[in-house]
Amino acid sequence: NAGVTQTPKFRVLKTGQSMTLLCAQDMNHEYMYWYRQDPGMGLRLIHYSVGEGTTAKGEVPDGYNVSRLKKQNFLLGLESAAPSQTSVYFCASSYSVTGTFREQYFGPGTRLTVT
Amino acid sequence: AQSVAQPEDQVNVAEGNPLTVKCTYSVSGNPYLFWYVQYPNRGLQFLLKYITGDNLVKGSYGFEAEFNKSQTSFHLKKPSALVSDSALYFCAVHNFNKFYFGSGTKLNVKP
Numbered sequence: 500n501a502g503v504t505q506t507p508k509f510r511v512l513k514t515g516q517s518m519t520l521l522c523a524q525d526m527n528h529e530y531m532y533w534y535r536q537d538p539g540m541g542l543r544l545i546h547y548s549v550g551e552g553t554t555a556k557g558e559v560p561d562g563y564n565v566s567r568l569k570k571q572n573f574l575l576g577l578e579s580a581a582p583s584q585t586s587v588y589f590c591a592s593s594y595s596v597t598g599t600f601r602e603q604y605f606g607p608g609t610r611l612t613v614t
Numbered sequence: 615a616q617s618v619a620q621p622e623d624q625v626n627v628a629e630g631n632p633l634t635v636k637c638t639y640s641v642s643g644n645p646y647l648f649w650y651v652q653y654p655n656r657g658l659q660f661l662l663k664y665i666t667g668d669n670l671v672k673g674s675y676g677f678e679a680e681f682n683k684s685q686t687s688f689h690l691k692k693p694s695a696l697v698s699d700s701a702l703y704f705c706a707v708h709n710f711n712k713f714y715f716g717s718g719t720k721l722n723v724k725p
Binding site for chain 1: 663
């Protein structure tokens, strides 16, 4: 199993450019999440999905959009990048057993710089 | 509002000594509690979790954590620290389909 993978690993964008980050998991997990990590602020939830075809907003959704057309993939889009979106982005997946949530599995991260 | 607090940005401990990384939470209902570790330039790795049952839970690499409902705390502990334990540690709470993370505590274990 590859677990959770993220593409790309690094990216530099200019202000106003757009891009899509891809997250893929091969564990058949129902739940998927996108976080951003900034120094001293821990992880903040951007968007999440509780199943194929569903998405919901997290703590910091502005400037981002997501889609989950297939259960194994969760895409994060930046329509018009801003310097404030410079961050490290992590994808995670999780599952539940008889209604009890289990731990998250994290991808290796994408380091995004917006100039 | 749901929140997780890790009051110490950094914890310094000598190798072989016990370590504690603190975590307190504020959530409604009965939360699920987690600890994760992050090594430089890596994603987070799961250490342990509390769902229900015994208040002392044991996890990977000799770590354990004690759930205290009255103090709403979930402190991470290890009886004898290793230099290789040096990393960034995150406490997290799961509630209503979301995970809430603390700001992280950097653990430095010195030889």
